[in-house]
Amino acid sequence: MSNIASAFSKGKAFIPFITCxxxxxxxxxxxxxEAVKNxxxxxxxxxxxxxxxxxxxxxxxxxxxxxxxxxxxxxxxELVRKIIKAYDEYAEKNNKE
Amino acid sequence: xxxxxxxxxxGGQYIPETLMNAxxxxxxxxxxxxxxxEFQKELSxxxxxxxxxxxxxxxxxxxxxxxxxxxIYLKREDLNHxxxxxxxxVLGQALLAKKMGKTRLIAETGAGQHGVATxxxxxxMGMECVVFMGEEDTKRQALNVYxxxxxxxxxxxxxxxxxxxKDAVSEAMREWTxxxxxxxxxxxxVMGPHPFPTIVRxxxxxxxxxxxxxxxxxxxxxxxxxxACVGGGSNAIGSFYHFIEDKDVxxxxxxxxxxGIDTFExxxxxxxxxxxxFHGMKSYFCQDEFGQIAPVYSISAxxxxxxxxxxxAHLHDIGRASYVPVTDDEAVEAFxxxxxxxxxxxxxxxxxxxxxxxxxxxxxxxDKIIVVTVxxxxxxxCAAIARYRGENIYE
Numbered sequence: 005m006s007n008i009a010s011a012f013s014k015g016k017a018f019i020p021f022i023t024c025x026x027x028x029x030x031x032x033x034x035x036x037x038e039a040v041k042n043x044x045x046x047x048x049x050x051x052x053x054x055x056x057x058x059x060x061x062x063x064x065x066x067x068x069x070x071x072x073x074x075x076x077x078x079x080x081x082e083l084v085r086k087i088i089k090a091y092d093e094y095a096e097k098n099n100k101e
Numbered sequence: 102x103x104x105x106x107x108x109x110x111x112g113g114q115y116i117p118e119t120l121m122n123a124x125x126x127x128x129x130x131x132x133x134x135x136x137x138x139e140f141q142k143e144l145s146x147x148x149x150x151x152x153x154x155x156x157x158x159x160x161x162x163x164x165x166x167x168x169x170x171x172x173i174y175l176k177r178e179d180l181n182h183x184x185x186x187x188x189x190x191v192l193g194q195a196l197l198a199k200k201m202g203k204t205r206l207i208a209e210t211g212a213g214q215h216g217v218a219t220x221x222x223x224x225x226m227g228m229e230c231v232v233f234m235g236e237e238d239t240k241r242q243a244l245n246v247y248x249x250x251x252x253x254x255x256x257x258x259x260x261x262x263x264x265x266x267k268d269a270v271s272e273a274m275r276e277w278t279x280x281x282x283x284x285x286x287x288x289x290x291v292m293g294p295h296p297f298p299t300i301v302r303x304x305x306x307x308x309x310x311x312x313x314x315x316x317x318x319x320x321x322x323x324x325x326x327x328x329a330c331v332g333g334g335s336n337a338i339g340s341f342y343h344f345i346e347d348k349d350v351x352x353x354x355x356x357x358x359x360x361g362i363d364t365f366e367x368x369x370x371x372x373x374x375x376x377x378x379f380h381g382m383k384s385y386f387c388q389d390e391f392g393q394i395a396p397v398y399s400i401s402a403x404x405x406x407x408x409x410x411x412x413x414a415h416l417h418d419i420g421r422a423s424y425v426p427v428t429d430d431e432a433v434e435a436f437x438x439x440x441x442x443x444x445x446x447x448x449x450x451x452x453x454x455x456x457x458x459x460x461x462x463x464x465x466x467x468d469k470i471i472v473v474t475v476x477x478x479x480x481x482x483c484a485a486i487a488r489y490r491g492e493n494i495y496e
Contacts, residue, residue, distance in 0.1 A: 054393040055262060055379065057271045058117035058278070064261055076391045 008046065017045035023066035024049050025075030029083045036087050040094065051080050106295020109418050111411035114294040116381045119278040127285075128296045130201045135303065140200065147192045148307065151225070152182045154189075156308075158315035158472070164442050171325070171465035173458060176312055176474040178336060179447065185477030186305060186336040187218040191287060193304035195222035198285035205229040205284045209273040211238055211266035212402035213245025214448075214477060215289030220254035222287075230254035233273045235265040238402060245481070263396055266406050270380055290333025291410035294381030298410050305339025312472055313343050320470060326461070328353040329474040330453040331424065332368070332404035334413045336476035341422060351423075353461075354413060355453040357399035358426035366398040370409040371417050371424035379407070384414040400429040400489065403450040403477075431456040433489055436479060448477035449486065 011017045020039045024032050036047055052070040056063060106112045114124060134140040148154040157177040165173045178186040198206060206223045208230070210216030216232040223230035232249050236258040239246050246256050262268035270293075277286040291298045291305070309327070316324055327344055329337035331354035344350040356369040367373055367387075374385040379394060387395040387407040399405045416422035432449055435456035440446045447455055451474070458473045465471070479486075487494040 055267060055271055057274050057380065058119070060275075061261070068262070071393065078391075 011045040014045075018043055019046045019048055020044050021048045021050060021063075023052060023063060023070055024080045024083060025052060025070035025073050026066040027069050027073045029075065029079060032083060033086060033090070037090060037094070040091060049080070049084065051077060106299060108298070108412045108415035110376075111382065111384045111414040111418075112295055112298060113383050113411075114381060115378045115383065116294045117278065120274065120294070120381075123277060123281040123286075124294055124296070126201070126281075127300075130197060131296050131300055134197055134200055140196065144193055144196055144304075147196065148189070152188050152192060153180060154307065155311045155315070156180050158312060158319065160319070161443050164439070165462070167442060168459060168462040170462040170467065171469040171471045172467070173462055174316070174319075174324070174470065174472045175443075175445070176308060176340065176472055178308065179445070179451070179475045179478035183214075183218045183221050184480070185214050185218070185448065186308065186339060186474075187215045187289060187477075188221070189307055189339065190289065190301050190304045190335060191215070191218040191222045194285065194287045194300065195219075195226050195228065197300075198287070199226055199228070201285065203228075203283055203285040205231070205280075206287045207231045207233065207273050207276055207284055208287045208289060209233050209266065209269035210245075210289065211235070211269065211405060212481065213238070213242040213249070214403060214481070216254070216256070217245055217248050217252070219287050219289075220249040220252035223254060224252045231276070232256050233259050233269040233276065235259050235263070235269050237264040238266065238269070241402065242481075266402070267380075267394065274380070290335040290406075291338045291412060292333040292380060292382060292384075292408060298382065298412055301335050302338045302342060302412060305335050306342040308336065308339035308474060309341060309343035312340065316470075316472065322470075323347055323350050324470040324472045325349070325465070326351045326353060326469070326471040327474075328355060328454050328457060328461075328471065330355045330357075330404060330450050330476060331371075331409060331413060332357065332401075332406050332450065333408070334410040336474055338410060338412055340472075340474040341416070345416070345421060352416070352421065353457065354422055354424040355427045355457045356409075356424055357401055357404035357432075357453055358428045359398040359400070361428055362426045365395070367426070368397040368399040368405050368407070369426040370407065371413070372426045374407070374409070382408070382411050384411045385409055385417075400432065400485070401449040401453065403448070404453065425457055427453040427456045429489075433486055435459060436482070436486055440479070445475065446479035446483070447475045448479045449482040451476045452479070
């Protein structure tokens with residue numbers, strides 16, 4: 005079963021949304037790991053855009069702060085690689101316990 | 102145009118699902134009413150009895166003699182009610198909205214011209230009207246804010262992003278998603294998701310239809326060049342449309358280069374932009390290497406937009422129209438030149454087209470003909486131009 009399918013194995017899933025790089029990638033990294041530890045089944049990462057037409061004021065603000073902090077698409081993928089590595093280590097440790 | 106609102110690779114419907122129903126409803130309604138003789142009759146009555154159409158095609162004799170080349174005609178959209186071509190589109194969309202049973206119009210505006218035109222149509226048709234305007238622009242164009250309120254509209258200052266035109270478009274789209282049942286979004290240019298670029302073009306195409314008739318009557322032949330300024334590109338596509346199949350007629354769009362296309366302070370999208378997707382359409386946009394929309398600049402608030410309509414992007418791709426950059430300095434000189442030479446004060450937007458005509462006409466033979474569309478009147482710009490020239494005038 006894929007990770008996404010297994011996330012819905014209970015019927016419902018808890019899916020936090022986090023804007024990458026708000027206000028920096030280190031904060032995003034820590035926020036994602038905390039969400040995992042606190043029971044998130046899936047995490048949606050937002051790539052900041054200068055003009056987020058479909059977003060409300062809260063996520064618009066997050067996008068603007070992230071871009072002001074220097075986030076780029078390249079840095080988002082770098083961050084995702086780092087998160088996957090940390091998650092794999094976390095999952096392996098939990099499986100052993 | 103191909104299916105699904107494509108112009109070559111451009112156009113399309115890149116919108117959130119929340120807008121899809123509204124867009125489909127609009128598409129169906131427009132498909133029906135564009136072929137309805139009753140609708141077309143009502144629209145042409147509004148054009149002729151209310152908006153002062155047909156607008157004049159004026160032979161600029163002094164300008165022609167002074168420049169010493171091609172014969173110059175001016176298409177006087179500045180003489181329309183509300184002072185610009187914007188009214189053509191707004192009357193069409195307001196009538197369409199009314200037929201669709203909508204009671205409320207929302208619109209975005211930059212300098213305020215489209216907002217004023219929408220407020221005017223709403224007043225005429227007894228509809229509620231809300232205009233979204235960047236907070237920066239409400240300060241720069243305080244008089245137009247007052248005009249809209251006088252006409253019964255409410256004006257919402259947009260405080261997101263750069264607080265200018267593109268943010269006003271985003272905010273109007275957001276508002277539309279939350280209130281589709283009674284509200285029509287009256288988009289002001291040939292941009293956004295399909296069917297807007299087609300709807301706005303069809304309502305503005307009256308400009309080229311009239312130019313053609315008037316030119317045949319006055320000169321017995323078609324012009325050699327038709328030119329107009331391009332921001333989103335509604336007056337330009339309106340001026341070009343009925344000439345697109347007449348391959349001998351050269352079509353030229355004049356973009357706002359701001360301080361120059363080699364600087365970051367420019368809004369010349371075709372000349373400096375790249376292919377992208379924004380505000381519901383695929384087209385050319387001013388953007389950075391990661392696809393973030395770049396801040397744009399022009400002295401003209403009406404041309405200060407980071408994209409261009411998808412049909413223009415396509416006409417550029419296939420080489421049917423050419424798009425030339427015109428700087429702030431050149432536009433201001435043209436603004437003053439036309440005022441002095443012909444007694445016509447053109448909008449600073451339109452002055453971009455006048456400026457290029459001043460360069461092109463002397464290089465052409467005297468038996469050639471240029472038509473320049475004067476998209477709007479320049480009274481709104483006088484204080485800003487005076488300040489540009491160092492005179493401390495405030496409205």
